[in-house]
Amino acid sequence: MKKKAVVAGHICIDITPVFTDQTVKAEELGDILKPGKLIQMSAPDVHTGGAVANTGLGMKKLGADVRLIGKVGNDAFGGMIRDILSRHDACGDLIVEDGAITSYSVVIAAPGIDRVFLHCPGANDTFDGAQIPESALNDVALFHFGYPTLMKKMYEENGRNLVDMLRRMKEKGIATSLDMAAVDAASDAGMTDWTEILKRVLPFVDFFVPSFEELCFMLDRPLYDGLLERAGNGDITGLLKEDEDIRPLAQKCLDLGAKSVLIKCGAPGLFFMTSEKMDEVGSRLELKAEEWNGFCKFEKSYKIDKVVSATGAGDTCIAAFLTSILEGSGPETAIENAAGAGALCCMSYDAVSGLQELSEIRKKIDAGWEKAW
16 A cells, blocks of 8 residues: 655745747846836746645656645635646645635746746745644655745744644654745845754754755855855856765754755755664654665756756655655665656646656666766
């Protein structure tokens, strides 16, 4: 029998205006988006976004037995989310609140230029871990929570609600996984002491799966600001050095109490590092700790023909990583599958349509799928 999972947290509608061939030659977004300029666009791509939809539906497509729990309003965008999830038989656990605004993002994804997100958190701000019913946790082996940085109640009071929710899972023997999202430095979340929150939260996290940018912003702001300055308008992940930049941040997470950390490093790949305490992972997962203790590897990205959009690629990586764990894979197989899923995601505008079943991704890898770096 398959081990069951719950994916909870942030959910929204992503609206991605699709650029025509005439607008793809610019090097910077400012060369395209100028005041008073009319830009001819193709039909928009509209799909669900956020960790619940991206990671949750990704896990379903990869073959996992997973329930999705997020919060929406009883409005037009909320109806769109319910309709989309219904097609995947995945909307039954949504929390619908009258009068709430359903979260949405406008994703500016010009080819060859890093994405810009215009985001409204909406109902996500009032999501409460106590709203997750006990019935949803029956026989669940793994609980994944995504994007507390975009959910006000999750970071208020030094993350009290987030801590209480993850502690609740651990007390039940459920393995826990936590993903983050980029923080607007000028927002309430950006001015929150995330180092303090992580000190309180990470002892209850078995698999911590942030991006390098998110983690660096939270734990080493001087390094983050220095990388931004060096990168100019470019992507800071192209500047990263494993031993000088990535590994020290991963070690900080383990020192703060996380059992393992998977850092998404953009186009170059993924860095995974575990503690010697993998026997403390939620017992329902039945992880073979001897295979996981003290593991460390940088997994390079796989080569694809064309990058359409990286939107959701990190969430898709996590979906494959967690699904692999549920199926009993060891750490090396799990991060290889994660890198493969992330690559496939970049070939479409959303996080799910480019995915294949986990067995098909594995066939490509075993057949010698070429690395991009």
